[in-house]
Amino acid sequence: MSNLTGLGRDLARGLLQLLYPGVCAACNQALPESDRDFCTICRTALATDPHLACPRCAATIGPFVSLKGGCISCREYAFQFDSVLRLGPYDGLLRDVILRLKRATGEPLAERIGALWAEHAEARLRALGAQAVVPVPLYWWRKWTRGYNQSEALAQALAKRLCIPCRPHWLHRRRNTPRQVQQTATFRRENVRNAFRARLFPEIKDKNILLVDDVLTTGSTASDAARALRSAGAARVVVAVLAHSQR
Numbered sequence: 738m739s740n741l742t743g744l745g746r747d748l749a750r751g752l753l754q755l756l757y758p759g760v761c762a763a764c765n766q767a768l769p770e771s772d773r774d775f776c777t778i779c780r781t782a783l784a785t786d787p788h789l790a791c792p793r794c795a796a797t798i799g800p801f802v803s804l805k806g807g808c809i810s811c812r813e814y815a816f817q818f819d820s821v822l823r824l825g826p827y828d829g830l831l832r833d834v835i836l837r838l839k840r841a842t843g844e845p846l847a848e849r850i851g852a853l854w855a856e857h858a859e860a861r862l863r864a865l866g867a868q869a870v871v872p873v874p875l876y877w878w879r880k881w882t883r884g885y886n887q888s889e890a891l892a893q894a895l896a897k898r899l900c901i902p903c904r905p906h907w908l909h910r911r912r913n914t915p916r917q918v919q920q921t922a923t924f925r926r927e928n929v930r931n932a933f934r935a936r937l938f939p940e941i942k943d944k945n946i947l948l949v950d951d952v953l954t955t956g957s958t959a960s961d962a963a964r965a966l967r968s969a970g971a972a973r974v975v976v977a978v979l980a981h982s983q984r
Contacts, residue, residue, distance in 0.1 A: 762849045763834055774849040779830060783850065784857040786825040794956050795821035795981040810984070816956055817963035818948065818974045822861060824854050827952055827982035835951050835979055838887040847887045851894025854979065859898055865975050867947035869940075870896040870903045873962050874933070876913040892949035895977065899947075907941055907969075908962060909934050933962045935969035942970035953978040 759768040763779040775783065788797040791804060794811035798804075806812040825831050838847045855862070872892035880886050889905050896903035914928050935941060946966055953959055953976065963974040 762846050763830060775853060780853065782830045783834065784824070784853060786823070788826060790823055790981065792820050795823040795953055795976075795978060797826055797981065797983060811956065814956065816960045817967055818956075818959055818976045821953060821956070821959070821976040821978065821981070822858065822865070823953070823977075823981045824858065824979045827980035831980050838890075838951060839883070841882075841884045843887060844885045844890055847885075847890035848894060850979065851891040852898070854891070855895045855898035858977075862895060862899055862947070862977065865947060866945050867899065867901060867975065868944045869901060869907070870899070870947045870949060871907050871962075871966065872903070872905050873948065873950040873958060874905065874908050874910045876910045878913055888950045891951065891979065892947075895947065895949060904940075907936050907938060908965060909936065929958050929961045931961065932958075933965040935965040935971075937969055941966065943972045944970075945973040945975070946971050948974050948976045949978070950976065951979050952982050953980075954982045954984060 759772075760766060761768055761772075761776040761779050762774050763783065764776060766776055768774075768776055772780070789800060789802075790796065791798050791802075791808035791811060793804070793807040793816070796808055796810040798808050802808055807814075827835065834846065834850055837843050838850070870892045872886060872888040874880075874888070875883070875886045886905075889903075892905065893903050911932055911934050914932050948959060948962055948966070950959060956976075959976045959978075963971075963976070966974050
C-alpha cells in the first residue's frame with residue numbers, strides 16, 4: 738500500500754510539472770532549465786552559512802570564542818547528544834522556508850530543502866559515521882492535523898543521500914508537549930523531560946545515530962530524544978538541524 742501511495746504522489750508531482758513551468762521552491766520565480774528546485778540566488782542563500790558555529794550546540798559564535806566545554810550558550814548545560822551540525826542560522830530566507838514547512842502544504846518543500854541540505858553537507862554528514870537516521874517525532878495528534886512531520890521528510894532526504902536507513906519508528910513522542918516558542922530555557926528543559934521513548938529494537942544497540950530536526954534553540958528537545966535513544970542502546974547520537982535559533 739505504501740508503494741502505491743508513493744507512486745501516486747510521484748505521478749501527481751509529475752503532472753504538476755507538465756501543467757506548470759518550473760519555479761523556485763523558495764521565491765516562486767521561474768527556473769531556468771539548468772536549475773532544479775531552487776534558483777541560484779535562493780540556493781546560495783539557503784546553503785551558505787555566513788557564521789562560525791559551535792560544534793557542541795550549533796550556536797553562532799565569533800572567531801575568537803573559546804570552545805572548551807562548549808560555547809557561552811551551552812557550556813553550562815549537559816546534553817545527551819554528542820554534537821550538532823546545522824545548515825545555517827534561523828534567519829532570513831532559511832527562517833522563511835522553515836516556517837513554511839510547519840504548514841500542512843509544506844511537505845514538497847521539506848523534501849526539496851532536505852535534498853539541497855543533503856547535497857550541500859554530504860561530506861560533513863558522511864564524516865559523522867552515522868549508521869541510521871532518526872527524525873525527532875511529532876506527537877501523533879499534531880502529525881495527524883498537519884498531515885506530515887517535517888523532520889521526517891528532512892531525515893528521509895538525508896538518509897537517501899547517505900545510503901543509510903531512515904528509522905522514524907525507533908523514536909516515539911509520549912505526550913503532546915506545549916510549544917517551546919518564546920519560552921525560557923528552564924521551561925524548555927522541563928517541558929520535554931522524558932517526553933520521548935525509544936522502541937527497544939535490537940537494531941538500535943551500538944548504532945551511531947543521526948538525529949534530525951528542523952530547528953534547535955536550547956537543545957532541550959534534541960537532548961531528551963538522544964537520551965531515549967541512548968537508553969535503548971545507541972552508542973552515539975549526533976544532531977543535524979536545518980537551523981539554530983539564538984535565544
